[in-house]
Amino acid sequence: MPTIRDIAKKAGVSVTTVSRVLNNHPYVSKEKRLVVEEVIEQLNYQQNINAVNLSKGSTQLIGVVIPFTNHSYFALLMEGIAKAAVAANYKLVLIQTNYEKEREIEALEMLRYKQIDGLIICSRIAEWDIIECYVKYGPIVVGEDASSKKFVSSVYVDHYKGFMQALDFLYEKGHSKIGYCIGRQRGANSETRARAYADFLALKELEKDDRLVFFDNFQLEDGAKIVNQLLRLKNKPTALLVTSDTVAAGIVTSAREKGFQIPEELAIIGFDNQAIAKMLHITTLEIPLVEMGKKLFELVKVNGENSHKEMKLKLIIRNTV
Amino acid sequence: MPTIRDIAKKAGVSVTTVSRVLNNHPYVSKEKRLVVEEVIEQLNYQQNINAVNLSKGSTQLIGVVIPFTNHSYFALLMEGIAKAAVAANYKLVLIQTNYEKEREIEALEMLRYKQIDGLIICSRIAEWDIIECYVKYGPIVVGEDASSKKFVSSVYVDHYKGFMQALDFLYEKGHSKIGYCIGRQRGANSETRARAYADFLALKELEKDDRLVFFDNFQLEDGAKIVNQLLRLKNKPTALLVTSDTVAAGIVTSAREKGFQIPEELAIIGFDNQAIAKMLHITTLEIPLVEMGKKLFELVKVNGENSHKEMKLKLIIRNTV
Known part of the structure; x- marks a missing residue:
């Protein structure tokens, strides 16, 4: 799916200009408007993404299940996930569970309903048999050692x-x-x-x-x-x-x-x-949390084969022992 | 739109059971399966949310534009937003901008494409005339004093x-x-x-x-x-x-x-x-950031009238002055 940035690049204008053209804003010269409109037509830039999603079955959205937003461990994981998502032009849907299982199942249901293309579960609550039910709808990656499970990918430390x-x-x-x-x-x-x-x-x-x-x-x-x-x-x-x-x-x-x-x-x-x-x-x-976050995102994007990645721990000696 | 929790409540079973029924999982008694299936039919629980979105024009998703995920100011705002979203059964789409304007415009485009129902811009980069272009697609709330703008809502401190x-x-x-x-x-x-x-x-x-x-x-x-x-x-x-x-x-x-x-x-x-x-x-x-976050979410949900809410600051005297 082309983004507004693809259009801007191809038309040789700023994204601000593309946005103005799309919205019939007066601050655009006629010449620029014509160029942008041509590129929009060439790239077949659509008006309603839900229609696109229905036909293509892709949303460019990845769900992220975390228990809390304001917690350094998960903030660092999120930092890595968000960095990788930004680079790959994906957006993230945040599902905060407060460790309530029903919220995690709602996230799994989003996968089933194709509201998201894949799901990262940073900290799992639901039983494995429940998780397994949903893998047919899209890739699931967990932030714990799941190397014994063939149906998900995982990124973990020992x-x-x-x-x-x-x-x-x-x-x-x-x-x-x-x-x-x-x-x-x-x-x-x-x-x-x-x-x-x-x-x-x-x-x-x-x-x-x-x-x-x-x-x-x-x-x-x-x-x-x-x-x-x-x-x-x-x-x-x-x-x-x-x-x-x-x-x-x-x-x-x-x-x-x-x-x-x-x-x-x-x-x-x-x-x-x-x-x-x-x-x-x-x-x-x-624990290399930012790196783990990036890896979690990479694995959720690789559709098809599941894999399991162990990250290394390192003792850093300072002054409190 | 009914959620999996609505079904569980109405059928008098756990969400785990509902999930198992939806996925034809063997660990469910025939009796429970029948009850759940009946409730699913009664509530008209749909299979593809994008189809629902197309017909209803609602996604139960709110976009949140923040510059960084791992930053205490925004983490506290997010905590408030996420709390309010969880309570209202909404999910959040996180748009991390790294203060790049094109990313913010992509978030505005999501509103236009009805990928989200509304947008919270915690820290704005795009010009006001650009923001104004998008308000016809859904409510926009900003985390700065915008009381002079009629087309958005805002939550701010002085x-x-x-x-x-x-x-x-x-x-x-x-x-x-x-x-x-x-x-x-x-x-x-x-x-x-x-x-x-x-x-x-x-x-x-x-x-x-x-x-x-x-x-x-x-x-x-x-x-x-x-x-x-x-x-x-x-x-x-x-x-x-x-x-x-x-x-x-x-x-x-x-x-x-x-x-x-x-x-x-x-x-x-x-x-x-x-x-x-x-x-x-x-x-x-x-700065009451968690409260501000809650208020940002409340205002994005109130469709129609825009409003502007100033939050109070308070000097807390401790030992560094």
Whole structure:
């Protein structure tokens, strides 16, 4: 489908001029108007896109399912997805789920109804058998390890390995009372991390203490909340894995204000390598989120064969361990 | 248009079940399947939404034009827009412009082609005469003061008054060498703020020094860049207005590391009242962005009459002045 930019380029005018011609605006010379109108005819630029969609079965729209818009992890994924979409002349339909399954199914229904050409599910809630029902309508790509599923593509990091690497690093530094803070308790990535944590404790013969695991942490403010909980704990952890640098930044700032020495009394490893981690010198496990976003978009565009792409994690050592 | 949730509710089953019925999935009892199929027929649930759109002229999609996805100001606006959209059962089409005018015109073309029902332009680039061409295709709402334009709706804060208030506050605290840091140099809001700054200097008979004005600041890292520029300045400002708390946080953190005493040697007023400003105790001019986002969505949905809504600013005094 030709875009307004194709017309502008071919006619040798600005997009503003094309827009003015399309809208019978007075600020255009007769000569330019004629050239533009000719190109519009040549390129068969249509008036109602829904008619085009019906005949061609393509919308140039890709759906993106995310739980929240205002959350750094998803903002960075979106940044990558949006960059790739802009470059490929696609628009994105944002489906914010607040982790409600019905919203995710509505996104899948959009695929079925050909309102979108493909769907990226950054964080999945619906069961795999439901997802599988919809793949016949268009490509689906998920942001988790789905290499065992043939019907979708996926872009992911190995959260098991990542958690193990971070836990090992803390253990080597002398920590044995290690806790962790995470977003939602359920979900594929959270369950993988819980498994890694349990395996690590078993391997090192460390005691499991449920009070050292903190759920539902997404924002800066949640970091302050965790520090308040730490203050009330008799048996405090000496180190925390924090699965979002944003939350880690909240913990570091709030803990220092409450008199904790970091890293001496409380060591912190964040995740993602967000800008705030760099600014506050937080040791973090880098997840290449912008790159993952770009890859998610690339895979949703490749129709036909599904593929699975693992992205590499990298421990970035700064001052909080 | 009935949604999958309407069907689930009416049939007394879960959306998962409705989805399974729609996709002929085996995990559904015959009884449930029959009930769901009956409701689907009753509600006239259609198979191809583009056909529905063609006949009804409605898509349940609203376009949102933003320059960047990963930027706190727009993330907070988006949070408000997305909340309102979710509640009203609309989806959002994200049009990221990177401040390129052709992308904004493409968004306007989507309105013309009935790919979307309405358009929210959070930060405008195209000229008003271009915008005016498209209002006959659907409602357009902008995130700037457009109360003098009858053809669009707008939700805005008075950036002139806000800048004046912040400058006055600094002046009362004894500052006379005040600079400011802003995003793009052009654009309605930026130009309003530049006018307020010039008027303020004239009013107080203060000297204008272009080196105290910093453009193109959007992210945390830009704060560190500004501090490096400050270090090289002979005639340093004693106070800065920083039109984004994110950038302000970068300045505060980096300036402290470089040995600046805040607020004694450098006073900072941020803007927005983002979470990071609260965390770092930054004095800020609150812009109710989430509320503005909700209002932007409400106004794009009200077809017919245009209206203009001013939101209130509020100075929040913390520790950086």
